[in-house]
Amino acid sequence: MREGIHSVREAPVAGKRVLLRVDFNVPLDTARGAPRVANDLRIRSALPTLELLHKNGAAKIIILTDIGRPGGKVVEGLRVAPIAEHLHTLTSVPFEMEENLRFDPGEESNSAEYAQKLAALGDLYVNEAFANSHRSHASMVALSALLPSYAGLRFEEEIERLSAALTPPPGAIALIGGAKFETKEPLITKLLSLYAQVLLGGALANDVIKARGLPFGSSLISTLPVPTEVATNEHLVVPTDAIFAEEGSNAERLGLVFDIRANESIIDIGPETSKKWSTVITQAPFVLWNGPMGVYERGYRDGTEALASALSASGTRAVVGGGDTAAAVEKYTFDAEKVFISTGGGAMLEFLVRGTLPAIDALRQH
Known part of the structure; x- marks a missing residue:
């Protein structure tokens, strides 16, 4: 536990359905036809947590992410399929990926009802979406109050490195x-x-x-x-x-x-x-x-x-x-030991100003 936040390292995931909230809102290249991932830094940063959950016996890993700004409706060019396909090329860990969370208006409004729907999919929740942690959205804040909640490995490192800054x-x-x-x-x-x-x-x-x-x-x-x-x-x-x-x-x-x-x-x-x-x-x-x-x-x-x-x-x-x-x-x-590349843009800036973020506060409370 760090500063009141439970770590995924201590999460009892064996035999459990794990909701893994990531931020795979990455740039997609459509110049050659079907959308392809143009920069996978955020995807790669979540791999250690994904692999730890599998190693520790999670029965099912259900990945949650948002992509772009669809405005609470389905936008064909913002589906998760190309993201899931790319992730399969990086790991052999089995996973399921829910469709773009922002297709539902309840995500960005931090809807308790939408959070309940997401919570029904799993037994515990892991937040590995530091880059989205400055947003008070349902999958970032409301959801963590409904399930045992833990910070992912990269999420923890982001807090540690930015706190040092x-x-x-x-x-x-x-x-x-x-x-x-x-x-x-x-x-x-x-x-x-x-x-x-x-x-x-x-x-x-x-x-x-x-x-x-x-x-x-x-x-x-x-x-x-x-x-x-x-x-x-x-x-x-x-x-x-x-x-x-x-x-x-x-x-x-x-x-x-x-x-x-x-x-x-x-x-x-x-x-x-x-x-x-x-x-x-x-x-x-x-x-x-x-x-x-x-x-x-x-x-x-x-x-x-x-x-x-x-x-x-x-x-x-x-x-x-x-x-x-x-x-x-x-x-x-x-040298990756000396140079830390944060996955956060706006989240990094807000953390440096405030020393915390809405999703961090939510994890501390639950």
């Missing part, structure tokens, strides 16, 4: 990228109180650049201003050079951040920033990283991948989260 050693640094400063401001404020430096990339950096009175061109900016006490914090670091792109054009230009033109947007950190930050990563005792440094979804990945390469080569202990960031780090060989 809240007590970093002196000199630790945080890298935060992505967009929507207004949603990440509580996290950035907290990290500034814990870490020696917080390095900002992506659109988050644009907001601080603007708040510091520097030109930002046509770069993506959040709707709310950055609080002055955050923008002026000397431990909050933004890029010194960047890659610019003109609006409506594929033309790109490298320059110092303050040299941006009115019709240009910042699309990635520049090579000088990449070099400086790579050195900082190499010298730090610990790194927390969530979010890409550039417009990753449009292919501007050089900055993110340069830092991922530096992290992988450095041997620095780190916790990495967010789909794009994790994908970048996984391209390189790294």
Whole structure:
């Protein structure tokens, strides 16, 4: 038991029907016809728990997951079949997989009635869906009150590793990228109180650049201003050079951040920033990283991948989260004992702010 949460290691599963809640809400590639799993990090992360349940004699393992946002109705392209097929290629453990939980509106409304229907399928419940644990959904919260409930192996490790990130050693640094400063401001404020430096990339950096009175061109900016006490914090670091792109054009230009033109947007950190930050990563005792440094979804990945390469080569202990960031780090060989890739995106960020999540609280109570 950890902090009032029962572990799957102590679950009496022999001869029992086990409901295993996972988060297999993974990207599907439909470019070549039938949907295929494009990134299976979350699927692979659940394998140790699945195999432990089988080893300990579970009579039946029933997997529960959601996929996409079907809005409480059946969407053919969001069925679980391709996920189940992929899982069969990774393990010989027998399992059943219920259809996409979000096909029922009761899932997202945390319906007690829907939770009762799910509970009738099993004798005990194991939560291995850390990445979904910030959502108060029926299979995450209400269900755990109806059956003996346990945390999966990866779920436990997520709590342990992220809790450690809240007590970093002196000199630790945080890298935060992505967009929507207004949603990440509580996290950035907290990290500034814990870490020696917080390095900002992506659109988050644009907001601080603007708040510091520097030109930002046509770069993506959040709707709310950055609080002055955050923008002026000397431990909050933004890029010194960047890659610019003109609006409506594929033309790109490298320059110092303050040299941006009115019709240009910042699309990635520049090579000088990449070099400086790579050195900082190499010298730090610990790194927390969530979010890409550039417009990753449009292919501007050089900055993110340069830092991922530096992290992988450095041997620095780190916790990495967010789909794009994790994908970048996984391209390189790294020491899995030192670099932990969290399956959580929003769940990771919320845990770092609050120190807990709705599904964690539900497991503690039951």
